Structures are given as C-alpha cells and as structure tokens.
Amino acid sequence: MDTLVTISVVSDSRDHAEKGIDAAFSEIETLEKLTNFFSPDSEISHINRNAGISEVKVSPETLELLDKALFISKKTEGAFDITIGPVITLYDFYKKIKPEDLELKKKVSFVNYKDLLIDRNKSTVFLKKSNMLIDPGGISKGYAADKAVETLKKLGIHAGLISVAGDIKAFGLRPDGRPWRIGIRNPRIPPNPPLVKGGGGGFLDDIMATIELKDMAISTSGDYERYFILNGRRYHHLLNPKTGYPAEGCQSVSIITKEGVFTDAFASGIFILGHERGLKVLEEMGFEGVIVDSTGKIHITPQIRGKVEFKKPV
C-alpha cells in the first residue's frame, strides 16, 4: 500500500500481543497482494488487464472491497469512484506533472463505477469498457484496518489501535481504561519535523483537534497529502471523477464511523462533494464528520459537538 502501518494492542501477555500483531500484519499483507494497483500479480491488476474483455473470478476479500466501493459510489453520487484509475495515472504528484486538458477529457470518459459489474453468485468482476482501471487507493487502507482488527479479535485481543497511514481504527480501551485519543491534522500547517511515522509521529501544532474513540474508525482526506502547486493552483490527488481535476471545495475531511472501509472512502467522496452536500450525505448515513472548507471554516456534524476538542473554538 506504499504506506506505513502501525499496530498497537493491549494484552496481559507479550507473546499473545506479538502473535496478534504478526497475524494482523499478515492479513494486511494478504490484502495488499490482492488489491495492489501497481503489482501485476494482484487481482485488481488482473481485472484491469481484462477490462472490456472478460470477467475475472476474485477472492471474497476483493469482492467485498469492490462491493462496498460501489455502495459508497452510489451514496456519494459518484464523487467517490473506484474506477478513477485512468485519470489518476495521468498525474505525477512527485514530478509535478499534470495532464493536458484534452487527454484528461478523453480519459474521464472511462471513469464510471456503473460500468464495474459484480456478480456476487459467481464471485466475478467485469469492467465493461477497455481502458477502464480500478484504483482501490481510496478505500483499501480503511478496509485493511477493518480486517486487521477482525483478525486481532478472532485471536482474543479486545483492545488496540491500527493505523494504516491516516486511516485509524480504535477498538476497546487503552490500558489506562480511557478511549483512544486521536489527533486530526491541521490542513494548512505543514508538519515540522515531518510526520514520518504514519500516523504515529508529529507535533500538536500540526493538529487542529482531538477526538476520543472506542470501537470506531476515523480517516482524513486532505489536499495537502499528495500535491503540487502550478501557476498558483494546487493540484492534489483528490480528483473529481466527473472532470478529472482536483476538487476545490475543501481542505480536509475527517469521517468517523464504525467501519474503516467507510471512513476511508467517504472521506474522499465527501471531500469531492464539498461541505454542503457532504454534510447531507453524512446525516443520511448516520456518520460523524469534521470538514474544513476551502476558506478554512470548520463544519461538523451535530452529534460530534462536544466529542471533538478543537484547539481553537469552532
């Protein structure tokens, strides 16, 4: 997943804890092998290579991931779209390369989650048009966090914290009996020194708020994660599937609910929808969220008031 994963568990026995952590990492590695966009051997690459050609039989994990991706696409009116692959591959955020408008327009026509067909009975997946590409980057980390927690629970571990980059899942309580405390990064203060530990390192001046979580997941999508500035415009990785251009309505979106697969993908989708439509979707789904709009104003869902502690009053 090209990212850092940290797993902390609470146990009376070091051996038990280590066995759990090993099993959770192994589960994440398995998912990585199945869903890696860049690995030619992954099931996702297999589906992509067969786009417009034939359906592909996949594992229950890949099927579940894609099934949930389609559900989220429907709920976000296509703002989250796992078939964003043809467009995202045109950008290079490290080399500061953006595609030509014409090229972008051409590739956007291949982005449409409705052309991703899943047959649950046969466990097969089919991309209707050739040139379509599934990129699970916006959902696979949260899904991996869910699966890692499932693995730990099966092994009798009742509390822990999984962080797959910024996608965090907290279960049970900390050893001191308190909920896990998570910081939400300020989208406009660059970390200094950089946040190098994948959700585990940094300083509070980079953090705009904290929230206590038990048996909940949280994910944040921000325009500061992978981006470059060209001619005064910020090109970041949260692309509008309908235009192929970076969405401009928000600086960051944090979503809180039970499942990491939802927090991860809804964070991207709601970032693209913007705060007004985004808050409506959150209300409909019964999720909590913190949205920083493009002007820096913070919007929160009503239920979260009092649970999230801001450094500055909101």
Add this chain to the structure above:
Amino acid sequence: MNLKNLFEGTTKADRILFIVLIFLSFSGIVFMKEVLPEGKTVRIEVNGHPVYLLPVEKDRVVSVDGPEGETVIEIKNHKVRITKSPCYNKLCIHQGWIESGAIVCLPNRVVITIGNHKENPPIPPFDKGGDGGIFDIDAVTG
C-alpha cells in the same frame, strides 16, 4: 562532648522532648520527600519545538525524530542521557548522564534540559506512549 555529658543535668522530660524533636525533624524530611513533588521536569526540544515535558522521577526511554534522524533519550534515577544519535561526533552521547543543566545536540537540533519548567508548552507535542500525560495522543489522522 560525649553523649553522657550532653544529657547531664537534664530531666527525663527534657530527654523525651529531645527524642520527640529529633523524630519530628526526620519525619518532616520524609514527609517533604514523599508527599511534596520535586517538580523537576525533563524538557526535550527538537528544532525549537517542545516535544516532551516529562517528570524526571519516572524512568523511561523516549525517541524523537530530528532533521538528521532518531535521537534516543533515557531517563533513569532522576538523570538523563542520550543513548543514540545520528550526529557525526556523538558529543551528546559522550556527555553521559546529567542531573541538571542541558544536553544539546546541534546537528540533530535536540535540546534536553532538566529543571523546574513551569510552562505548559505552548505547542505541546504528544506522547506515543499514551501514558495519560499531558501529551497524550495515540495517533494522528490526516
């Protein structure tokens, strides 16, 4: 003057009073040490940012990331030292244990001071250990 001369001419009541006074002064010392906090803290700064403000009484090992890499700091028996540093000359490690004053690692921009730091760091960092301290955040999203 030996002990016998000291007690010559004193009454039994004087001697009891003397013993009570000695007991009270010792118990005062014990009381001060056990009940009142020493208030000494270890302040660790990286690149001008306060990273940790930790009580010197609690033994622990913490690591911080400076521009050059990881610096590992050990607090033990009310003393502090650096045990690992990416700097080229390792002067900070050679300085060994300190009970007061400071250890400064210029290449990795780490400054450790022991003292009665009164400030609540304006920009407090967080403690990955999640030990319920003032810097208590377990992870960061975003």
